[in-house]
Amino acid sequence: MKTFISKYILAIFFVAFFSSCEDFLNEVPQTARSAENFYKTGADFNNAIIGAYANFKHPGLYGNGGTNASMLWLTEVVSDNSTHGATKAVSNLSQFELDEFNISLSNTVTTSAWTGHYIGIGRVNTILDKLPAAAFDEALKARYEGEARFLRAYNYFNLVRLFGDxxxxxKGIDNPYGANDITRTDASVIYDLIINDLTIAENNLPATIPAVEAGRTSKWAAKALLGKVYLTRNQLDLAAQKLNEVITSGQFNLSTPYAATFSPATSYTNNKDVILAVQYKTGLVGQGSALWSDLTPWGVQNTLFGTTGSGGGFMQPTADMENAYEPGDLRKEASMQTAYKAANGSTVNVRHVVKYKQEGPQAGDADTDFPLLRYADVLLMYAEALNNQGQTSAAEPFLNQVRARAGLPEKTGLSQADFSLAVEQERRVELAFEGHRWFDLLRTGRYVEVMKNKGYPVQEFHYLYPIPQRETDLNSQLTQNPGY
Incomplete structure (x- = not known):
């Protein structure tokens, strides 16, 4: 998707602007591009789909990979994995609200997450509205529908887990006030939409994605996400079925070494672990990743870490995270380090994430992609689904595949309860700093228990985030989540 983005970058601006414009004139000049004459050809819809993928880089989702990536704040910094390593200031009070579990209704991170996901939903709704009337290849139309439905499902899956109802x-809304009287819908109905969208997507999407289209979703991505949705809903048999379809497809494996999985030097075709990732490319305005520059220690010159600028202290690993790795776990050194060498050669003891390290880029302009779905995640979810159905021995090989790549011995003969904890532990270290920990603890109902036992001031209402004040001000029909 590196060249894919650069070739079609202007599509982002076309779709974002024209999808939201109201038709003030009955006649549109033939030389103008608008929502009325844009959605006609296959090329038009291809550009629109690319604009929808680009929304992964909205600050409310994964930003450009740095400290403005709401989804990492809301899933990693509020967990026992990491903390904010910066100095507290007026400019970062919302981030520290999350770090301190004292989240205000005006928190900019939660507000950005709400807004960003609905922008993504709005883009694909317009595509889905316009697609039936378009006259071009039916197979291509089916693919675009599948991609749009996958993206809508992904956005709604994040929203419903973050905010509940x-x-x-x-449907597309072209009135700027069109959503101001829409009430909250029960989460179960949102999940019905997600499942329906992903079911259509898995049937419409291609089985393989060529390298020139890296970053676009395949039917296996749809099946993996659908399996995660079913697991979250505790529909264990359906979850196991979908996840097993990904496993038995033969499309993915763990042959890529763990550190190489996240390296920009690893080609798309050689990386058999990553199923879907947000794509980044240096040298293009807004298309590089800031994640590596922002992960380096707060205020330290990044020349010490192979990039420019100064460090953001983002997602600083906790001591508990450091101690979560077993002796000999190859993933620890590939994911985090506990110290760095200063310019004078002295050792400075500061934990920092190195999973997305890249030598050479300018600050905020790295090539390192951000994984959204990985095969290792699928294996561990499948093990969880089997174990929760009482099939612990059948689940062991899938847990142990992940452990084998990490250089760790097999775990066998565990009770069902102990195996559940083993999967939780394995997911923590395997998927560290990828935005899974908070969701995992919520799914298993262990968030409050785990965090309180480690001294965090977490309460039951922290299972959801507050509906942003901006939204309730605009729409008096929106109710607030309890506790806020």
């Missing part, structure tokens, strides 16, 4: 909007 949310507004269900499944």
């Amino acid at each position: 949310v507004q269900l909007i499944d």
Whole structure:
């Protein structure tokens, strides 16, 4: 998707602007591009789909990979994995609210997450509205529908887990006030939409994605996400079925070494672990990743870490995270380090994430992609689904595949309860700093227990985030989550 993005970067601006414009004139000049004459050809819809993928880089989702990536704040910094390593200031109070579990209704991170996901939903809703009337190749139309439905499902899956009941909007809105009287819909209905969208997507999407289209979703990505949705809903048999379809497809494996999985030097075709990732490319305005520059220690010159600028102290690993790795676990050194060498050669003891390290880029302009779905995640979810159905011995090989790549011995003969904890532990170290920990603890109902036992001031209402004040001000029909 490196060249894919650069070739079509202008599509982002076309779709974002024209999808939201109201038709003030009955006649549109033939030389103008608008929502009325844009959605006609296959090329038009291809550009629109690319604009929808680009929304992964909205600050409310994964930003450009740095400290403005709401999804990492809301899933990693609020967990026992990491903390904010910066100095507290007026400019970062919202980030410290999350770090201190004292989240205000005006928190900019939660507000950005709400807004960013609905922008993504709005883009694909317009595509889905316009697609039936378009006259071009039916197979291509089916693929674009599958991609749009996958993206809508992904956005809604994040929203419903973050906020619970949310507004269900499944049609394009061209009125700037069109959503201001839409109430929250029960989460179960949102999940019905997600499952329906992913079911259509898995049937419409291609089985393989060529390297020139890296970053676009395949049917296996749809099946993996659908398996995660079913697991979250505790529909264990359906979860196991979908996850097993990915496993038995033969499309993915753990032959890529752990550190290489995240390296920009590893080609798309050789990386058999990553199923879907947000794509980044240096040298293009807004298309590089800031994640590596922001992960380096707060205020330290990044020349010590192979890039420019100064460090953001983002997602600083906790001591508990450091101690979570077993002796000999190859993933620890590939994921985090506990010290760095200063310019004078002295050792400075500061934990920092190195999973997305890249030598040479300018600050905020790295090539390192950010994984959204990985095969290792699928294996561990499948093990969880089997174990929760009482099939612990059948689940062991899938847990142990992940451990084998990490250089760790097999775990066998565990009770069902102990195996559940083993999967939780394995997911923590395997998927560290990828935005899974908070969701995992919520799914298993262990968030409050785990965090309180480690001294964090977490309460039951922290299972959801507050509906942003901006939204309730605009729409008096929106109720607030308890506790806020």
